[in-house]
Amino acid sequence: xxxxxxxxxxxxxxxxxxxxxxxxxxxxxxxxYWDTVTCIVNITGIPVGQxxxxxxxxxxxxxxxxxxxxxxxxxxxxxHTYSCVCKITEGLYIGSDYYYYDIHLCHxxxxxxxxxxxxxxDNIQLTPPDKPEVQETPxxxxxxxxxxxEDHMYLKTVLxxxxxLQRSQSTESKTLKATSQKMYEPIPRSELxxxxxxxxxxxxxxNYDEYDGIWSKWSPxxxxxxxxxExxxxxxxxxYWDTVTCVVNITGIPVGQxxxxxxxxxxxxxxxxxxxxxxxxxxxxxHTYSCVCKITEGLYIGxxxxYDIDLCHxxxxxxxxxxxxxxDNIQLTPPDKPEVQETPxxxxxxxxxxxEDHLYLNTLLxxxxxLQRSQSTESKTLKATSQKMYEPIPRSELxxxxxxxxxxxxxxNYDEYDGIWSKWSPxxxxxIEAEEEQDNTLVILIKxxxxxxxxVGVMLFLLYSPTARMKIKTLSHTxxxxxxxxxxxxxxxxxxxxxxxxxxxxxLAYKTEEILTTDDVIVAPKPITKEPEENVDYHNPTVHLxxxxxxxxxxxxxxxxxASPPLTMxxxxxxxxxxxxxxxxxxxxxxKEVASSxxxxxxNISCADSGCEDPTQSPECSLPNSPVEDxxxxxxxxxxxxxNKTAEGFAPVLxxx
Numbered sequence: 066x067x068x069x070x071x072x073x074x075x076x077x078x079x080x081x082x083x084x085x086x087x088x089x090x091x092x093x094x095x096x097x098y099w100d101t102v103t104c105i106v107n108i109t110g111i112p113v114g115q116x117x118x119x120x121x122x123x124x125x126x127x128x129x130x131x132x133x134x135x136x137x138x139x140x141x142x143x144x145h146t147y148s149c150v151c152k153i154t155e156g157l158y159i160g161s162d163y164y165y166y167d168i169h170l171c172h173x174x175x176x177x178x179x180x181x182x183x184x185x186x187d188n189i190q191l192t193p194p195d196k197p198e199v200q201e202t203p204x205x206x207x208x209x210x211x212x213x214x215e216d217h218m219y220l221k222t223v224l225x226x227x228x229x230l231q232r233s234q235s236t237e238s239k240t241l242k243a244t245s246q247k248m249y250e251p252i253p254r255s256e257l258x259x260x261x262x263x264x265x266x267x268x269x270x271x272n273y274d275e276y277d278g279i280w281s282k283w284s285p286x287x288x289x290x291x292x293x294x295e296x297x298x299x300x301x302x303x304x305y306w307d308t309v310t311c312v313v314n315i316t317g318i319p320v321g322q323x324x325x326x327x328x329x330x331x332x333x334x335x336x337x338x339x340x341x342x343x344x345x346x347x348x349x350x351x352h353t354y355s356c357v358c359k360i361t362e363g364l365y366i367g368x369x370x371x372y373d374i375d376l377c378h379x380x381x382x383x384x385x386x387x388x389x390x391x392x393d394n395i396q397l398t399p400p401d402k403p404e405v406q407e408t409p410x411x412x413x414x415x416x417x418x419x420x421e422d423h424l425y426l427n428t429l430l431x432x433x434x435x436l437q438r439s440q441s442t443e444s445k446t447l448k449a450t451s452q453k454m455y456e457p458i459p460r461s462e463l464x465x466x467x468x469x470x471x472x473x474x475x476x477x478n479y480d481e482y483d484g485i486w487s488k489w490s491p492x493x494x495x496x497i498e499a500e501e502e503q504d505n506t507l508v509i510l511i512k513x514x515x516x517x518x519x520x521v522g523v524m525l526f527l528l529y530s531p532t533a534r535m536k537i538k539t540l541s542h543t544x545x546x547x548x549x550x551x552x553x554x555x556x557x558x559x560x561x562x563x564x565x566x567x568x569x570x571x572x573l574a575y576k577t578e579e580i581l582t583t584d585d586v587i588v589a590p591k592p593i594t595k596e597p598e599e600n601v602d603y604h605n606p607t608v609h610l611x612x613x614x615x616x617x618x619x620x621x622x623x624x625x626x627x628a629s630p631p632l633t634m635x636x637x638x639x640x641x642x643x644x645x646x647x648x649x650x651x652x653x654x655x656x657k658e659v660a661s662s663x664x665x666x667x668x669n670i671s672c673a674d675s676g677c678e679d680p681t682q683s684p685e686c687s688l689p690n691s692p693v694e695d696x697x698x699x700x701x702x703x704x705x706x707x708x709n710k711t712a713e714g715f716a717p718v719l720x721x722x
Contacts, residue, residue, distance in 0.1 A: 088108070088109045088177075089106060089107070089108060089109075089170055089177060089179055090107045090108065090109035091106075091107040092104060092105065092106045092107065092168075092179055092180070093105045094168065094180075094183060094188060095188045095189065095190035095278065095279070096159055096185040096188060096189055096190070097189075097190065097191055097192045098158070098159060098185070098186070098189050098191065098217070098219070098220060098271075098276075099157065099158060099159070099217075100152050100153070100154045100156065100157060100158065100159060101150050101151060101152050101153065102124070102150075102151050102153050102159075102185060103148070103149070103150045103151075103190075104122055104138070104148060104149055104150075104151065104168075105143075105146050105147070105148045106120075106122070106140060106146060106147045106148070106149075106170060106179070107145075107146050107147075108120065108147060108170070118172050118173065119139070119172060119173070120139075120140040120147060120170060120171070120172050121137050121138055121139045121140055121149070121170075121171055121172075122137075122138045122140060122149055122151060122168055122169070122170060122171070122179070123135050123136065123137050123138075123168070123169045123171055123176065124136040124138070124151060124153045124166040124167075124168055124183075125166060125167045125169075126153075126164070126165070126166060127165045127166065127167055127181075127182060128164065128165050136151055136152065136153045137151075137171075138150070138151030140170075153166065153185075157218075158217070158218055158219065159185045159186070164184070164185055164186070165182045165183065165184055166182075166183045166185075167180070167181045167182070167183070168180050168181075168183050186275065186276050186277070187276075187277045187278070188277070188278060189271055189276055189277065189278030189279075190278050190279050190280075190281055190282075191212075191213075191214065191220070191224070191269050191270065191271065191278070191281040192213050192281060193213075193267075193268060193269070193281045193282045193283060193284045194210045194211060194212050194213060194226070194267045194268065194269055194281070194284045195210055195211040195212075195213065195284060196210075196284055196285040196286075196287055197209065197210040197228070197265055197266065197267050197284060197287045198210070198287065199265070199287055199289050201289075204253065204254060205251040205252060205253050205254060206251070206252045206254065206257070206263075206289070207249055207250075207251050207252075208228060208241075208249060208250045208251075208252060208265055208267075208287075209248065209249045210226070210248060210249075210267045210284065211248075212224055212226070212245060212248065212269055214245075214269075219273075220271055220273075220276075221245065222245050222246070223245065223271055223272055223273040223276070224244065224245040224269050224270070224271060224272065225242070225243075225244055225245075225269065225270050225271075225272045226242070226243040226244065226245075226248070226267055226268070226269050227240060227241070227242060227243075227267070227268050227269075227270075227280065228240065228241040228242075228243065228250055228265055228266070228267050229241075229265065229266050229267075229283070230252065230263060230264075230265045231263065231264050231265070232258070232261055232262070232263055233261070233262035233263065233264060233288070234262075244272075254291070257291050258291065259291050259292060259325075260290075260291060260292070261290070261291050262288055262289070262290045262291075263288065263289060263290075263291070264286045264287065264288040265286065265287055265288075266283045266284050266285065266286040266287070267283070267284045268280050268281045268282065268283050268284065269281045296313055296314070296315060296376050296383060296385050297314045297315070298313075298314045299311060299312065299313045299314065299374075299385055299386070300312045301374065301386075301389060301394060302394045302395065302396040302484065302485070303366055303391040303394060303395055303396070304395075304396065304397055304398045305365065305366060305391070305392070305395050305397065305423070305425070305426060305477075305482075306364070306365060306366070306423075307359055307360070307361050307363065307364060307365060307366060308357050308358060308359050308360065309331070309357075309358050309360050309366075309391060310355070310356075310357050310358075310396075311329055311345070311355065311356055311357075311358065311374070312350075312353050312354070312355045313327075313329065313347060313353060313354045313355070313356075313376065313385070314353050314354075315327065315354060315376070325378050325379065326346070326378060326379070327346075327347040327354060327376060327377070327378050328344050328345055328346045328347055328356070328376075328377055328378075329344075329345045329347060329356055329358060329374055329375070329376060329377075329385070330342050330343065330344050330345075330374070330375045330377055330382065331343040331345070331358060331360045331372045331373075331374055331389075332372060332373045332374075332375070333360075333370065333371070333372055334371045334372060334373055334387075334388060335369065335370065335371050343358055343359065343360045344377075345357070345358030360372060360391075364424075365423070365424055365425065366391045366392070369392075370390070370391055370392075371388045371389065371390055372388075372389045372391075373386070373387045373388070373389070374386050374387075374389050392481065392482050392483070393482075393483045393484070394483075394484060395477055395482055395483065395484030395485075396484055396485050396486075396487055396488075397419075397420065397426070397430070397475050397476065397477065397484070397487040398419050398487060399419075399473075399474060399475070399487045399488045399489060399490045400416050400417060400418050400419060400432070400473045400474065400475055400487070400490045401416060401417040401418075401419060401490060402416075402490055402491040402492075402493055403415065403416040403434075403471055403472065403473050403490065403493050404416070404493065405471070405493055405495050407495075409460075410459065410460055411457040411458060411459050411460060412457070412458045412460070412463070412495070413455055413456075413457050413458075414434060414455060414456045414457070414458065414471055415454065415455040416432075416454060416455075416473045416490065417454075418430055418432070418451060418454065418475055420451075420475075425479075426477055426479075426482075427451065428451050428452070429451065429477055429478055429479040429482070430450065430451040430475050430476070430477060430478065431448070431449075431450055431451075431475065431476050431477075431478045432448070432449040432450065432451070432454070432473055432474070432475050433446060433447070433448060433449075433473070433474050433475075433476075433486065434446070434447040434448075434449065434456055434471055434472070434473050435447075435471065435472055435473075435474075435489070436458065436469060436470075436471050437469065437470050437471070438464070438467055438468070438469055439467070439468035439469065439470060439494070440468075450478070460497075463497055464497070465497050466496075466497060466498075467496070467497055468494055468495070468496045468497075469494065469495060469496075469497070470492040470493065470494040471492065471493055471494075472489045472490050472491065472492040472493070473489070473490045474486050474487045474488065474489050474490065475487045545717070546706055546708075546717050549706075552564065706718065706719060
């Protein structure tokens, strides 16, 4: 009864143009999460379009302090409902946490509440993505699209996508998934049927936990057609035994990207009655399909055989060629690896064709040999036939110390047969070793001659170098003074004074108050009479050093009361020497007092005293007891040795009186 009363009141109100009975029977408000909200409102009580009343929705922000901004959105009649798109913020984006709105349906007579605390972030329906694009590759169809939210502050990286793939004129469909991190989807060709039309469309949805909503509407669809299977090219050859080898290129479906099984069928067109058919499954190989098919029951393919070839699969067969004639498409199997036999003058090449037992081709073959030098572009082609299956290569035509390789291929030479050269046989390589022996001989000669040349050079240097010659001559001719000084250490314990005066007869007296002076040294040049090489050794003429005794000697020797005659020393003019102290030689240089006169020949020191002894003299004068014995030794010489100061130290030098 209450409903009847309410309807009666609404009917009366409609007659009287009263709108108090307007009821919102349902609504839907969603946001694309930019700055607008889209609402659809179903108003009952007043049929759509049956009133001139204007309606609008008002959105009042409930979280704004102070004045509460209100946004008015006129409703527009659309199909059987009213709808509007309302901008509800002054910014570019609707916030996620603090935007809440009260929604009212208003008209001229007043407003009716639709909902309170409407939260946009819980009612998101994104705008649909753009129409996807399809890029075709040999293996896939790549699907790409634009979400429309690439510049959005919040949603550009938190989106999920769903792709719907449909085959035209079929209920077959497939759903694919993607994210905003990978906005493309590859579809393998193997999953699509040939010669069919496919369409794809995309929709999006936010995947962030703080957002909630529904899938966007579908984007516009993109459609394309897959190609039908076609034989773009083929090659069938026979080794002329009982098989045919075929390579087929199937376009529309790239190799390996379909699950369809293919095979070739060979149908004999010249057989009376039933026509035998041979089926050969195609196998994926590299970028094509291939098969090796036995097409006869015998051992050999006859010269008069013709075949129709078809490409077949589950859906049917496509013609590849008709009247295929094997004897016009011969490619023999490659010969075996050639052998190389070495002789002093040639390298003999031999090989096996593989057709020695063939019924038709054993004597109808031509051969081509390719000779190549390793690490070089140099090559040479040789010819042969099945009547002479060897080829000699003279050594004179090959370079020494080089590696050569040779390989062989064959072809039929009979007029009724036609075909192409076989593939090359495996290569045989060998190295020519002749030059290597010469290299070894050269190495041996170098190793032998180098030390000899070095030795000769050293000898020449020693013979022609003045400095070296002088040192050699000095060391070879200078005697050792060691025997002369042996009594000093053996008999006198190193006491030089006792050695000079072993019997205590002589007293060395010095006058310390007198000033010692040194007599003049007279240097007189002497003509050179030595060999030319000695002139080169010394560079300067020999000079005479004349020493004159001073006014008086401080060394008193028995019998010595007058000055000794001057001494002359033969010595190189440019060589320095060190004079021994006067106490060693028994005479002084300068003013000295002589206690007693020495013997007249006191200064005629023996060879043994000088240290320059002659090995031919008698042994008794080689080791004197003292240089000042009362009775001199029976043998004397007029030469002395002095110590020459050199860079290596002191060396004795002969001095002639």
